Amino acid sequence: MATMRVAQVPGAKREFEIVERPIPQPAPGTVRIKVAACGICHSDSLVKEGLWPGLQYPRVPGHEVVGVIDAVGAGVTRWTAGQRAGVGWHGGYCGQCDSCRRGDLFACETHQVTGISFDGGYGEYMIAPASAVARFPDELPPLEAAPLMCAGVTTFNALRNSGARPGEVVAVLGLGGLGHLGVQYAAKMGFRTVAIARGKDKEPLARQLGATTYIDSQAQDPAAELLKLGGANVIIATVTAGEAMSAVQGGLAVKGTLMVIGAPESMQVSPFILISGQRSVKGWYSGTSIDSQDTLAFSARANVRSMNETFPLERVNQAYDRMMSGKARFRVVLTTGQ
């Protein structure tokens, strides 16, 4: 029987182990993907550290998957073997629950998450529901583009649904894995793009990515600096520190929106700021497979790229530690060599 290598988490708080498994057959409604690369996202720590209630081990994480479909299950009519494809966090939808019937596919009550509800992309092959698959343009190099399946779609989709119009002031708070993509998308979408990060040393990169204004939040008051520009119509908050998010809300323009996509445990919001300018604080869920597909197509056309450090699958433990250290510039990607 043909086998494949996968990196599995045998149990909560255990090291990854590389194991051989039979290559699975795609069940009805699913496709099999021969994986080229898979990004390591901070959310994979939910599997590694045992933070997802009810998770079944062993589990293969990974929801920034890029590869080629090599077999399709019964009933799959829109995908064929040989097509390049990606799979993200959203692990498909049922089409029958109340959320799906309202068109809110992202909120499908089956809550399927790639690499959590079923095995993900840290391996040579994976099985994905057809509803979780995005078409992957030929122009995008898979190793570079894998993080677009989570970090990319999250920032792209939050921006395009933020209500900001071309020429308006959009600030991206944080210049890490999410933020370095957010700045590129905001600039390419035609917003007056402001990057906010800690320290002077990130300014050249921020400008290279397309920011026209840089605010060093260690040396300057970011809210006051945003007000000098007339206030931000939208602030995309990618950081994981609640105080940093709270510190920018005073820089929102009238009717401005603070879009939260980073996930600190809590943050403080000033009711006075919300009320006095009809401002809002809003969260955004990354998106479904068609949102990923739009992200990839836009990235190919607008030349948006993720900056990555790559590791072969066998070095998964080092790669994961590198991601967790917060020192990677900017995303970490596993490669299978196929």
Ligand SMILES: [Zn+2]
């Ligand atoms: Zn992710």
Ligand SMILES: [Zn+2]
């Ligand atoms: Zn559903």
